[in-house]
Amino acid sequence: xxxxxxxxxxxxxxxxxxxxxxETVQEQIRERVISGALGPxxxxxxxxxxxxxxxSTSTMREAISRLLIDGLVTSEQQRGFRVxxxxxxxxxxITDARKMIEAQALRISLSNRxxxxxxxxxxxxxxxxRIEERLIGEGKPEFAHDWDTWNxxxxxxxxxxxxxxxxxxxxxxxxxxxxxxxxRLIGDRSLPRxxxxxxxxxxxxxxxxxxxxxxxxxxxxxxxxxxxxTQQHDLSE
Amino acid sequence: xxxxxxxxxxxxxxxxxxxxxxETVQEQIRERVISGALGPxxxxxxxxxxxxxxxSTSTMREAISRLLIDGLVTSEQQRGFRVxxxxxxxxxxITDARKMIEAQALRISLSNRxxxxxxxxxxxxxxxxRIEERLIGEGKPEFAHDWDTWNxxxxxxxxxxxxxxxxxxxxxxxxxxxxxxxxRLIGDRSLPRxxxxxxxxxxxxxxxxxxxxxxxxxxxxxxxxxxxxTQQHDLSE
DNA sequence: TTGGCAAAAATAATCGTTTTTTATTTGACG
DNA sequence: CGTCAAATAAAAAACGATTATTTTTGCCAA
Numbered sequence: 001x002x003x004x005x006x007x008x009x010x011x012x013x014x015x016x017x018x019x020x021x022x023e024t025v026q027e028q029i030r031e032r033v034i035s036g037a038l039g040p041x042x043x044x045x046x047x048x049x050x051x052x053x054x055x056s057t058s059t060m061r062e063a064i065s066r067l068l069i070d071g072l073v074t075s076e077q078q079r080g081f082r083v084x085x086x087x088x089x090x091x092x093x094i095t096d097a098r099k100m101i102e103a104q105a106l107r108i109s110l111s112n113r114x115x116x117x118x119x120x121x122x123x124x125x126x127x128x129x130r131i132e133e134r135l136i137g138e139g140k141p142e143f144a145h146d147w148d149t150w151n152x153x154x155x156x157x158x159x160x161x162x163x164x165x166x167x168x169x170x171x172x173x174x175x176x177x178x179x180x181x182x183x184r185l186i187g188d189r190s191l192p193r194x195x196x197x198x199x200x201x202x203x204x205x206x207x208x209x210x211x212x213x214x215x216x217x218x219x220x221x222x223x224x225x226x227x228x229x230t231q232q233h234d235l236s237e
Numbered sequence: 238x239x240x241x242x243x244x245x246x247x248x249x250x251x252x253x254x255x256x257x258x259x260e261t262v263q264e265q266i267r268e269r270v271i272s273g274a275l276g277p278x279x280x281x282x283x284x285x286x287x288x289x290x291x292x293s294t295s296t297m298r299e300a301i302s303r304l305l306i307d308g309l310v311t312s313e314q315q316r317g318f319r320v321x322x323x324x325x326x327x328x329x330x331i332t333d334a335r336k337m338i339e340a341q342a343l344r345i346s347l348s349n350r351x352x353x354x355x356x357x358x359x360x361x362x363x364x365x366x367r368i369e370e371r372l373i374g375e376g377k378p379e380f381a382h383d384w385d386t387w388n389x390x391x392x393x394x395x396x397x398x399x400x401x402x403x404x405x406x407x408x409x410x411x412x413x414x415x416x417x418x419x420x421r422l423i424g425d426r427s428l429p430r431x432x433x434x435x436x437x438x439x440x441x442x443x444x445x446x447x448x449x450x451x452x453x454x455x456x457x458x459x460x461x462x463x464x465x466x467t468q469q470h471d472l473s474e
Numbered sequence: 475t476t477g478g479c480a481a482a483a484a485t486a487a488t489c490g491t492t493t494t495t496t497a498t499t500t501g502a503c504g
Numbered sequence: 505c506g507t508c509a510a511a512t513a514a515a516a517a518a519c520g521a522t523t524a525t526t527t528t529t530g531c532c533a534a
Contacts, residue, residue: 021487046515046517055489057295057516057517058294058488059487062487062488078496078515078516079516080517096401097401100341104337174403280485282485284485293520294519294521295488295518315526316526317485317486
């Protein structure tokens with residue numbers, strides 16, 4: 001099933017940058033972890049992966065090591081690497097931490113608003129809205145992947161003007177993990193609920209400059225996403 | 238000046254655990270970065286370090302890679318690793334993030350109080366107090382290193398019962414960076430100010446179970462540490 | 475002089491193998 | 505039959521050499 005695919009062949013990424021082998025592999029493994037192709041708790045067999053990707057041991061080890069940065073994999077004394085587990089408690093903790101950190105990043109970002117930012121946000125919201133109409137109204141699940149992209153883009157845009165690099169970093173890490181839970185719990189169906197109202201509330205308050213209302217909307221949005229996913233689904237399947 | 242020191246020779250660590258070479262090297266490099274032996278922005282020459290520590294290229298690279306986890310080192314496309322820079326803005330951001338995250342971790346921890354925790358805290362505070370008396374009262378700077386240890390221990394103890402692993406992780410990362418600024422700004426002098434009153438306030442409110450007072454005390458403590466250090470000293474020296 | 479250009483040096487990235495450690499099987503003995 | 509331990513298999517960690525990239529240096533012409 002898994003034929004080798006040397007790095008030289010498929011250059012699907014953006015034209016200019018020639019990435020290092022480590023980075024390429026790192027991204028692929030990251031995608032597998034988030035998508036669930038590598039399941040939670042599963043061991044990462046350096047040698048097998050190495051052969052599959054057509055790289056050397058050290059390259060593969062370093063690539064995997066870098067996923068330790070955002071906690072997608074864990075490492076244990078002399079027993080290799082392992083995909084980070086998924087637990088309900090962990091999802092709860094992520095949700096709590098996200099609410100706090102995202103809220104603060106948003107406060108800072110909104111208090112640094114600019115014309116460019118406003119234009120970006122309008123654009124991001126517009127694109128997201130269009131996708132959501134198609135997804136929910138017309139029931140076209142083929143846009144699910146686009147939704148992920150533009151939803152992320154919209155939320156990134158909101159905190160774009162937050163100049164605290166640490167908050168942004170933590171936010172990014174948590175979002176990544178959250179997204180992994182989503183992928184796991186949602187399966188292949190489309191949106192779990194109608195998020196259009198929530199996004200509209202966030203957008204409107206952001207544009208209006210009502211910081212605390214916007215923060216409240218984001219917190220509710222994050223919390224709702226947790227409740228919604230965990231009520232209908234099960235992690236131990 | 239730097240003669241090679243093979244790993245086999247000096248086994249200064251705790252007896253039981255036999256650490257992997259990567260971990261040993263990682264810790265040593267971390268110590269150098271935090272202490273300033275490797276200066277901010279400085280490049281990490283894999284080959285030089287490798288020879289100095291008596292390990293191979295890949296071992297050294299992986300060790301350094303793991304410092305990317307907590308941001309003590311940065312990496313750039315085809316131009317190796319570099320010690321994370323120190324800037325005033327960064328210290329400000331760290332301080333803000335710490336105040337928020339430490340405060341929340343403390344709230345959670347204090348609301349999960351237990352007898353064991355209380356005993357641990359009393360002990361930790363006691364030891365810290367003794368050191369501080371010697372350091373400030375009797376003016377014995379030889380206890381500075383012990384102070385670092387027990388100060389850390391006291392603060393760790395406070396958030397010990399916080400069960401949100403993410404908050405703890407972020408807290409740990411930020412603390413580490415904060416400490417690096419301290420080391421840089423304090424130089425070789427002893428305590429920058431009399432922190433005994435602050436520690437007492439934190440301890441008393443924690444024991445009394447007054448969560449919000451304790452949170453306020455911690456926030457003030459963190460902020461004061463920033464103000465104090467940045468007023469007297471200079472990062473660009 | 476100086477401003478590019480190319481050869482040389484330095485350094486980063488990658489490689490495939492060897493050594494060490496841990497996990498699994500098997501077989502003798504209680 | 506069950507337990508323990510030696511033998512074997514599997515996998516992780518460490519190695520040092522090779523290849524690719526970037527930076528420096530030194531030369532020549534504008």
